[in-house]
Amino acid sequence: MEAAFVYDSLKFALTTEVMVLRSIRSGEPDVPSSKLFFCHCKAATDLDQPCRRTLMGQPLTTLNIHRFLKLMAEPLVAEATEDPEKVSTTHLHLGLPLIFILAHEETLEADKGIAEFVAWQLLGKAGVLLLSRSSISLDVLPQCNVALKTPEEGAPVKYLVLKDVEEIIALVENGKQSEPTQEREEEEEEEGEEEDGENYEQEIQDDEVVESVVRDRKRELPLEHIQTLTEDSFAPALAKTNFTAVLFYASWEAVSLVVMQSYAEVAARLQGTPEITLARVNCWDWPDLCSQQNVTQFPTIKMYVEAGRWLAYSGMWGVEEMLRFIELSRTSCPVKLTTAEEVEDYLRIKTSVSVLGLFDSSMSEAREAFVGAGRVLSGYVTTGIYHEEDAQILSHKYKAPLPALLLARPEARTVIQLSKFSVQDVVEVIRRALLETFPEITVDNLPEYFQLEKPLLLLFSDGALAESQEGEMRRLATEEHREEFVPCWMNLKRTPAGRGILKAYFGSSLPPLPLLLWINLHSGGQVFAFPPDQLVSEANVLAWIEKLKSGQEIPSTVLSGDEWKPRLPAYDFLSMMEPSLPEFTIYSRGSVGSYQKEEEESPPRGKASPGMAREDPTEDSVVSELEKDQPTGGDLRGTAPRLSAREKQAKRHAEL
Numbered sequence: 001m002e003a004a005f006v007y008d009s010l011k012f013a014l015t016t017e018v019m020v021l022r023s024i025r026s027g028e029p030d031v032p033s034s035k036l037f038f039c040h041c042k043a044a045t046d047l048d049q050p051c052r053r054t055l056m057g058q059p060l061t062t063l064n065i066h067r068f069l070k071l072m073a074e075p076l077v078a079e080a081t082e083d084p085e086k087v088s089t090t091h092l093h094l095g096l097p098l099i100f101i102l103a104h105e106e107t108l109e110a111d112k113g114i115a116e117f118v119a120w121q122l123l124g125k126a127g128v129l130l131l132s133r134s135s136i137s138l139d140v141l142p143q144c145n146v147a148l149k150t151p152e153e154g155a156p157v158k159y160l161v162l163k164d165v166e167e168i169i170a171l172v173e174n175g176k177q178s179e180p181t182q183e184r185e186e187e188e189e190e191e192g193e194e195e196d197g198e199n200y201e202q203e204i205q206d207d208e209v210v211e212s213v214v215r216d217r218k219r220e221l222p223l224e225h226i227q228t229l230t231e232d233s234f235a236p237a238l239a240k241t242n243f244t245a246v247l248f249y250a251s252w253e254a255v256s257l258v259v260m261q262s263y264a265e266v267a268a269r270l271q272g273t274p275e276i277t278l279a280r281v282n283c284w285d286w287p288d289l290c291s292q293q294n295v296t297q298f299p300t301i302k303m304y305v306e307a308g309r310w311l312a313y314s315g316m317w318g319v320e321e322m323l324r325f326i327e328l329s330r331t332s333c334p335v336k337l338t339t340a341e342e343v344e345d346y347l348r349i350k351t352s353v354s355v356l357g358l359f360d361s362s363m364s365e366a367r368e369a370f371v372g373a374g375r376v377l378s379g380y381v382t383t384g385i386y387h388e389e390d391a392q393i394l395s396h397k398y399k400a401p402l403p404a405l406l407l408a409r410p411e412a413r414t415v416i417q418l419s420k421f422s423v424q425d426v427v428e429v430i431r432r433a434l435l436e437t438f439p440e441i442t443v444d445n446l447p448e449y450f451q452l453e454k455p456l457l458l459l460f461s462d463g464a465l466a467e468s469q470e471g472e473m474r475r476l477a478t479e480e481h482r483e484e485f486v487p488c489w490m491n492l493k494r495t496p497a498g499r500g501i502l503k504a505y506f507g508s509s510l511p512p513l514p515l516l517l518w519i520n521l522h523s524g525g526q527v528f529a530f531p532p533d534q535l536v537s538e539a540n541v542l543a544w545i546e547k548l549k550s551g552q553e554i555p556s557t558v559l560s561g562d563e564w565k566p567r568l569p570a571y572d573f574l575s576m577m578e579p580s581l582p583e584f585t586i587y588s589r590g591s592v593g594s595y596q597k598e599e600e601e602s603p604p605r606g607k608a609s610p611g612m613a614r615e616d617p618t619e620d621s622v623v624s625e626l627e628k629d630q631p632t633g634g635d636l637r638g639t640a641p642r643l644s645a646r647e648k649q650a651k652r653h654a655e656l
Helices: 018-024 062-072 105-121 165-173 208-215 234-240 254-269 287-292 319-328 340-347 364-376 391-398 423-434 446-450 467-475 497-506 538-549 595-601 619-626
Strands: 003-007 010-014 037-040 052-055 078-080 098-103 127-132 146-149 158-160 243-249 276-282 300-304 309-312 354-358 382-386 404-408 413-417 456-461 486-491 515-520 526-529 592-594
Touching (some): 037 062, 098 105, 105 165, 146 165, 234 276, 243 254, 254 276, 254 319, 300 319, 340 382, 340 391, 340 404, 354 364, 354 391, 364 382, 391 404, 404 423, 413 423, 456 467, 467 486, 467 538
Parallel strands (some): 078 127, 243 276, 354 382
Antiparallel strands (some): 037 052, 098 146, 146 158, 243 300, 300 309, 354 404, 404 413, 456 515, 515 526
């Protein structure tokens, strides 16, 4: 070492030792001359650990050295909390680009590791920042994972879809860019294949499910609590327990693999419940078994209960929804009650909503329809039936004219008199009665209220509603008004997607919250905004609704009536499917059946099996209504991540 000195927090050293230079640049045949290295010894956690070194690539001039040292003093990775357009750092001032790694909350630690790796490779060449997806515009497609901001004044931020860190490094060092912003180029056809002059529409990879599977492909799922069934072990496994939930999936299909993550969480929650067994069947390995079980789409969950009966799950693929279905499926519905004491005990259940059917002995048609509805709704709501000689006494007690339904909620009871006596009509009555009078709209429950085909009187709020506002809105939620529209509200803090809705309606200049809108999605697509200078009260809102109905109000926006068509003809999966039940879409046809009859008779694929094998005089009529074709559905092919079960050491896998 020829010389050394300290200036501020920096230590400078000068050497002409050949051996030192060769050790630093061991990969080069010739000994370099006039090179400046910055040693990052503060980052070393062990004194025996060699310090990272960064080579200054510019000529050794005073200005370049000053610029280089200024960049070395910057944080390795900074975290940005605002739109990239507004971010300004030392790198931009010195004429260097900024690389933003778009981070997801679920994979924050992994994204930080990627950002640090990229930052070390581009140290002194570009700035690297970690940016949460929630801080960027909603117009940016979800598959974009990197943003590039160049130092040119007025240059827009480019959002890119890059495959690996090597592409990020090449983007800065060589100026090579994959197609920026929203589109990917269509993959080239194999050499020698001709396109016959056709203009193929460019495909866009916008499948968030596939993206999540690829992102989590290296995570291992704790599958040791889920039995793996084959053609040989399927029947013996069902015979061992009274209640067995089976997930039929395809190992290459993206949705199946995402559902598997939730299913593993359900298995962990049910651990210690010996009467319930969770199992899985890979239909890619055992197609004949899945065909025998009438599994025509993936994923599918069936709950096999005693006496060879099964229930098909058709709800949301969340942990709580699947767990509730499995637990409710243990109760054979409708529960037959024979005494007034049993009825009262049944109505006292506080854990969930219970439905009681009251009939006298002469009401056979209404009773048969309720029994069929109870079977269709098994796993979703508990139903009970009372049709003894003294039913009139209970009718007077509960003020329920026969034939009647009693909905027992933890907070109140509701009486409904039946007027139509078919299974579908009773199912529809129960479904509508289960809806809340003034619901909070979320992503999960929106379809339930959307299919009512009524205008939404929707109050957007940035948090919980004020007591006065909630009171006025509940006054609008009377049965008379609910025949015309659906009074509801949305908490934007719990449902951030609501901000995207408002942006679609009003653009970037959003009106102040709370905001009351009349949204008529089923007739004209008109959206009206309640005047901000008026108080939200029952009288004011009703007067405003009368004005907009009479054409005195101008809509804030009119939603497009264009159809949502598939990008390519081969993607038109809906045309390949049969329509689901229009009057009760969440409970599909063939949601109940008999496993024993399937094995013995082997019905053709796509046909629902007969109703549950429970002794009841109404079974034939129920079977005739439920024994219809099932929709066959299309497949979504995706990347197959690794699903390896660890027998000894389980790792919990968070629900996406």
